Amino acid sequence: MARDHLLVIDQGTTSTRVIVYDLRLKPVGQGQHEIPLTYPRSGWVEHDPRTIVASVGAEVTTALINARVRAEQIAAIGITNQRETTIVWDRATGEPIAPALVWQDRRTADVCNRLRRKEGVVSRLTGLVIDPYFSATKIAWLLDHVDGARRKAEAGQLAAGTVDTLLIRHLTGGDHLTDVTNASRTLLMELATDQWSDELCELFDVPKSLLAEIRPSAGDFGATRGLDYLPDGIPITGVAGDQQASLMGQGCVSEGQAKCTYGTGAFLLAHTGARIIPSTHGLLTTRAATTRDEPPQYALEGSVFIAGAAVQWFRDGLKVIHDASEIGDLAMRGDPEGEVVFVPAFTGLGSPHWQPAARGTLYGLTRATTLADIARAAMEGVAFQVGDLIEAIEEDLSEPLAALNVDGGMSRSDAFLGFQADVLGRPVVRSPETESTALGAALLAGLGAGVWSDRATALALLASGGRTFETARGYLWRAKALERWRRAVETTRGHYRLEAD
Incomplete structure (x- = not known):
C-alpha cells in the first residue's frame, strides 16, 4: 500500500487537532478535541497531561476515518505544539507527577524577580528574558513543590519537557527527544550552540539529566510503537513549536519575511536568516525551524499573551x-x-x-x-x-x-x-490557509521523511494569494x-x- 499521506498532531492550548494531508499538502480529513484549562489560583493555568495524551489517539482515528485513509498509508508524522507549557513525568511509567504548567502560568513571577540580576547573561545565552512564560522556572517549581520530586529527579527517575516531548514519549513508547525550536523556549538552551547549558541549568536549579536530546526540526524523532490506534514503525520526522511551524507554513523562510498568528495569544515572528539579532526593544531572539542539512536559522519574536x-x-x-x-x-x-x-x-x-x-x-x-x-x-x-x-x-x-x-x-x-x-x-x-501551523508541521515531516527532493519543491506546494486588507x-x-x-x-x-x- 502506497505511503502517500502525512499525519499532523497539532496540540494547542485549547484543543488537540489531527489533520491528514496528501503529498500536495492539501488537507483531506481532520479531528479536533477541546482541551480544558484549569485556573486553581489567580495567575495559575494548568492542563491535565493525561487528557492531552488521551486526546491524540481519539482524534487520529477520527481524522483517518474522515480522510478515508488507512493508517498504513501514512508516510510520516509531524508534531506541532503549544510552546513553553511544561510537564514532569516518571521516566519509567510516563505518568506525570503533577498538572502541566501552561505557558500562560505566572506562579513563578517572584522567582523570576529574584533572578533579575542575571538578565544580561541569560539574554546573551538564550535570546530570551527571565519571565514565568518560559519553561525553566516551571520545571524547578514542580521539583520543589511535588513531594519527593527533586530527590527523584537527581536520581534520574524523572524526565521533563514541553508538549512535543510528552507526545514523542507517548507515540514511541519512551524516546526522550525534543526539537530545537521548542528547546530554544526553555531558558536552558544556548542559542548559538543548540545545546543545553550547564550554566543555565545551574542558575535555574534544573538537573540537566531531566532534559531531552535536542534534534533539528525536520529529521528523526523515532517511530510509533505500542499504540492501539497506529501500527508500529510510522516515522516521526517533523517537530516544531507552533509559531515556528506557522512561520514555515506561511512560506516565511527568508530574512525579512514576517507573520503573525492569532491563536489563544498572538505571536509575531520575523525571520532573520542565519543572523542572531539581539533585541534592544523587548523582543525575543529565537530559533527558526530547519532541516538536519541546513545551517541554523533564527527569528525575532514578539508575544501577546491574550488574543x-x-x-x-x-x-x-x-x-x-x-x-x-x-x-x-x-x-x-x-x-x-x-x-x-x-x-x-x-x-x-x-x-x-x-x-x-x-x-x-x-x-x-x-x-x-x-x-x-x-x-x-x-x-x-x-x-x-x-x-x-x-x-x-x-x-x-x-x-x-x-x-x-x-x-x-x-x-x-x-x-x-x-x-x-x-x-x-x-x-x-490573510494567508490562504488560516491554520498554517499544522501545514508547517506537515511540510517539515515531509522534508524529514524525504517525500520531496528539496525544500524549494515543498514550498512550491504552498497555496499563493490570500485576501489583502488595506x-x-x-x-x-x-x-x-x-x-x-x-x-x-x-x-x-x-x-x-x-x-x-
Whole structure:
C-alpha cells in the first residue's frame, strides 16, 4: 500500500487537532478535541497531561476515518505544539507527577524577580528574558513543590519537557527527544550552540539529566510503537513549536519575511536568516525551524499573551456570546469613535513590555458604554499590541517590514483584520490557509521523511494569494488612537508595578 499521506498532531492550548494531508499538502480529513484549562489560583493555568495524551489517539482515528485513509498509508508524522507549557513525568511509567504548567502560568513571577540580576547573561545565552512564560522556572517549581520530586529527579527517575516531548514519549513508547525550536523556549538552551547549558541549568536549579536530546526540526524523532490506534514503525520526522511551524507554513523562510498568528495569544515572528539579532526593544531572539542539512536559522519574536483568549473570555466568562465567531458582529455595533480602551493583560503583559504582574484593565467607561463597546475595545486591544510588536521589530531590524502575513482564529474576522491594517498603517495579508501551523508541521515531516527532493519543491506546494486588507483610516486617527493606547498601557504597567513592589 502506497505511503502517500502525512499525519499532523497539532496540540494547542485549547484543543488537540489531527489533520491528514496528501503529498500536495492539501488537507483531506481532520479531528479536533477541546482541551480544558484549569485556573486553581489567580495567575495559575494548568492542563491535565493525561487528557492531552488521551486526546491524540481519539482524534487520529477520527481524522483517518474522515480522510478515508488507512493508517498504513501514512508516510510520516509531524508534531506541532503549544510552546513553553511544561510537564514532569516518571521516566519509567510516563505518568506525570503533577498538572502541566501552561505557558500562560505566572506562579513563578517572584522567582523570576529574584533572578533579575542575571538578565544580561541569560539574554546573551538564550535570546530570551527571565519571565514565568518560559519553561525553566516551571520545571524547578514542580521539583520543589511535588513531594519527593527533586530527590527523584537527581536520581534520574524523572524526565521533563514541553508538549512535543510528552507526545514523542507517548507515540514511541519512551524516546526522550525534543526539537530545537521548542528547546530554544526553555531558558536552558544556548542559542548559538543548540545545546543545553550547564550554566543555565545551574542558575535555574534544573538537573540537566531531566532534559531531552535536542534534534533539528525536520529529521528523526523515532517511530510509533505500542499504540492501539497506529501500527508500529510510522516515522516521526517533523517537530516544531507552533509559531515556528506557522512561520514555515506561511512560506516565511527568508530574512525579512514576517507573520503573525492569532491563536489563544498572538505571536509575531520575523525571520532573520542565519543572523542572531539581539533585541534592544523587548523582543525575543529565537530559533527558526530547519532541516538536519541546513545551517541554523533564527527569528525575532514578539508575544501577546491574550488574543483569542479575550474572545473566549466573552464567551465563557462574561457569557455574552455563544460562539467565538459572534464577537465580530458584536464589536461592529460598538461606537467606532468611542474612547474605551481594553488592555487584555489577563496573564500579564508580554513583549515588548514584560510586566508579569499586570492584569486586564478597562479605561474610558461611561454610563453610555455598552457590551458592544467593550467587545470592540477587546478586539482593538489585540491589534494595538501587535502594532507595538511591529514597531519594536522594525527598530531592531532598522528597516520596515513590507507587509504582514497573518493566520489563526481571529484572522477569519474581516472586521478585526481591517482594524489591524488601520493600526499598522500598512496592508495585512490573510494567508490562504488560516491554520498554517499544522501545514508547517506537515511540510517539515515531509522534508524529514524525504517525500520531496528539496525544500524549494515543498514550498512550491504552498497555496499563493490570500485576501489583502488595506488601511482605511488616516494618519491623524492612527496617531490619536495609538497615543490613547500607549497611555493606557503605561498606566496599567505603573499600577501593577506598584502593587508588585
